[in-house]
Amino acid sequence: MKKKHISDIDRLAFYSAISARVAEQSDLIPKFMSCLANDLVKRDTRIQKSSGNIIYYHSPSRMIEFLRLFSTNDDFKWYTHKWDISIPFDIERQINRQKITKSILRDMAYPKESGPAVNANTYNQVWNFINFLNSGEKLYTWTNSKIEYIREGWHSVINYSRENPTIPIENIKLENGHQFKDYIRMFKAIIEFRTDLKDDDRFSEVIWRCITDGLPKDLELNFNPRFNEIGYDINVYCDVVGVLSAINIICSWITKHKSISSKVTVDLLSDKDAYILEIFHIGSFFNNIAKLEIPSGDLANLRNRLFSVCDFSMEGDYVKDGQQRNSIYVGVLNDGAESINGNLSNCSVSLSSHLIGGVKYKLKIYKRS
Numbered sequence: 433m434k435k436k437h438i439s440d441i442d443r444l445a446f447y448s449a450i451s452a453r454v455a456e457q458s459d460l461i462p463k464f465m466s467c468l469a470n471d472l473v474k475r476d477t478r479i480q481k482s483s484g485n486i487i488y489y490h491s492p493s494r495m496i497e498f499l500r501l502f503s504t505n506d507d508f509k510w511y512t513h514k515w516d517i518s519i520p521f522d523i524e525r526q527i528n529r530q531k532i533t534k535s536i537l538r539d540m541a542y543p544k545e546s547g548p549a550v551n552a553n554t555y556n557q558v559w560n561f562i563n564f565l566n567s568g569e570k571l572y573t574w575t576n577s578k579i580e581y582i583r584e585g586w587h588s589v590i591n592y593s594r595e596n597p598t599i600p601i602e603n604i605k606l607e608n609g610h611q612f613k614d615y616i617r618m619f620k621a622i623i624e625f626r627t628d629l630k631d632d633d634r635f636s637e638v639i640w641r642c643i644t645d646g647l648p649k650d651l652e653l654n655f656n657p658r659f660n661e662i663g664y665d666i667n668v669y670c671d672v673v674g675v676l677s678a679i680n681i682i683c684s685w686i687t688k689h690k691s692i693s694s695k696v697t698v699d700l701l702s703d704k705d706a707y708i709l710e711i712f713h714i715g716s717f718f719n720n721i722a723k724l725e726i727p728s729g730d731l732a733n734l735r736n737r738l739f740s741v742c743d744f745s746m747e748g749d750y751v752k753d754g755q756q757r758n759s760i761y762v763g764v765l766n767d768g769a770e771s772i773n774g775n776l777s778n779c780s781v782s783l784s785s786h787l788i789g790g791v792k793y794k795l796k797i798y799k800r801s
Contacts, residue, residue, distance in 0.1 A: 490769035491548030491740050492798045498540050498550045498558075499623045499669040500800075507533050511562050511586065512620050515601055523593040527564045534559070549771070551740045554671040561585040561619050575673045576618045577638050579680075584608075584615045622672045627665055636663030636700075639709065642676050643698060646683030651690060656699040663700050666707060668799055674741040675795060679711070681734045682793045686713045693790065706743075706798045714790040717749040724762050725781050731764070735776050738765055742798065748791030750783070759784045 501508040507529065515521045541555035560566055560574040566587045573581040589612050592604045602613035617629055625635040632638070636659060647653060686696060693715030701708040718724065724746075727735055738744050746762040763780035770777045 485773055486544070487546040488543070488549035488740075488771040489547060490743075490765055490767070490771070492742050493801055494540065494548040494550055495554055495671060495740050496669045496798065496801055498537070498554065499671075501536070502623060503669075507536075512616055521593070521597070521601060523590060523597075527590070530562070530564055533562075549740060551671060551674065551737070553674060553737060554741065557622060557671070557673060561615075563587060564590060574619075575622070577621050577633065577672050577676065579673070579676060582615065582618065584610075584612075588612070588615075623669065625666050625668050625670055625672060627667055634664055635666035635668075636660050638672065638676070639663065639679070639698075642679050643683065643711070646680050646687075647696065648687055648690065650694065651686070652695045654695075654697045656697065659698055659700040662702050662707065668707070668797060670797055671741045674737050675797065677737045678734050678744065678795065681730045682711055684730065686711075686716070689713070689716050692716050705801075706796045709795045709797065711793045712790055713793075716791040717751040718746075718760050718791065719751050721750075721760065721781055724760070725778050727764075727776075727779060732776075735765055735769075735779075738795075739769070739771060739776065743796035745794045745796075746791065747784075747794075748788050756787075759786055759788050 502512045503509065510526070537555060537559065541550040541552060543549055556572070557574045560572040561582075562585065563572075564587050566572055566585055571583055573583050574585065576582055584606060588606055589601060589604050592599075592606075593601060596604070602611065602616060604612045606612060617633075620626060621629055621633040621638075625633075625638070627634060632641070640655065640659075644653065693713060695714040697712045697714065699710040699712070701710065723731070734744070743766050744764040745766070746760075746764060748760060750757045750760045761782050761784060763782075766780075768777070768780070
C-alpha cells in the first residue's frame with residue numbers, strides 16, 4: 433500500500449489540536465517539543481534532498497578507511513613508512529603522483545554525492561602534513577597530540593632530498609636540528625592510537641594527560657583501573673586531535689560546573705566493535721533541554737569536530753525549577769546524524785525515569801574494521 437503523504441497544513445492542524453492538552457500536563461512538554469523538533473528536522477531534510485543539496489553522513493568507519501590508507505595502500509604507505517632502500521627514492525616522481533593521492537583523499541572528505549564523508553579537519557590535518565606545495569607565506573600547520581601547531585611536513589624535505597638523494601628521507605636533518613623521522617612519528621601518533629611508538633603516545637597516556645591537564649587540580653579525579661588495563665594496549669585508527677579537542681571542551685564544562693560537584697571519574701569499556709570512554713561528573717545535572725536539542729557554542733563545536741570521528745552521547749539527571757525531573761539521554765552524534773550545507777541535524781533527546789547520579793559524557797571510538 434502506498435504511504436499517504438501528510439501535508440504541512442494537516443501536520444500543523446494536528447500539533448495545534450494537541451498543544452492545549454500538552455500545556456495542561458507539564459511532564460509532556462519536553463516530549464512534545466522533542467517530537468516537534470524532530471519532525472521539523474525530517475521535513476527540512478526532505479526539502480533539502482528534493483532541492484538537490486549534498487548531504488554528508490556521520491561515519492567513523494569512513495574515517496577508519498581514510499586513515500587506513502597510510503598503512504595498507506602503496507601510494508600512501510611511504511608517507512609514514514621507511515622507503516624500500518632497494519628502490520631509489522625519486523622525490524620528483526612522488527610530487528607528480530600526489531595529484532592522484534590528493535584526489536583520492538579529497539573525494540573521501542568532499543564526495544560529490546550524498547553519503548558518508550570524512551571530517552574536514554581530519555582531511556586538513558593529513559593534507560597539511562603530506563602536501564608538497566604547502567610552503568610560502570601562507571603555510572598551513574597541523575596539530576600534534578600535545579595540541580602544538582607544527583609547520584614541518586613533507587614540503588620541508590624537498591630541497592634536502594634533491595641535494596642528498598642517497599640519504600634516507602627519515603634521516604634527513606632539518607634546520608631546527610630534528611630529523612624528519614621525528615615528524616613522521618608525530619604524524620603517526622595523530623592518525624592512530626598505537627603501541628609501537630613512544631609510551632606517551634599510547635591511548636591511556638594521551639587521554640590521561642589531556643584530562644588531567646584540562647581539569648583544575650582541586651577536583652577529585654579518579655581513573656578506573658580498567659582505563660589503564662585496556663587503554664595501554666589499544667590500536668585503532670583515529671583522528672586523535674579531534675578526540676582530544678572534544679575532551680578539552682568536556683573538561684571546560686566540568687570546570688564551569690565544579691561548584692555543583694568536585695568529583696569526576698573516568699572509565700574505559702571495550703565491547704565487540706568499539707571502546708567507550710566515559711567521563712562522569714558525579715552530582716552534576718542538565719537543566720535546559722532546548723539547548724541540548726539544538727546545540728550552539730561549545731556543544732556545536734564539539735559536534736563539528738567529532739563528526740565522522742567517533743560517536744558521542746551524554747546522559748544525566750534533569751533538574752528543572754530546582755526539582756529533580758528524572759534523567760535525560762542525548763544522542764549527540766550517532767548513525768542518524770547528517771550534515772546539510774555544513775549544518776548538522778538536531779540532537780535526539782529522550783527522558784528516562786532511571787537516575788544517573790550526575791552527568792556522563794561518552795565517546796565511542798570504533799575498533800579497526
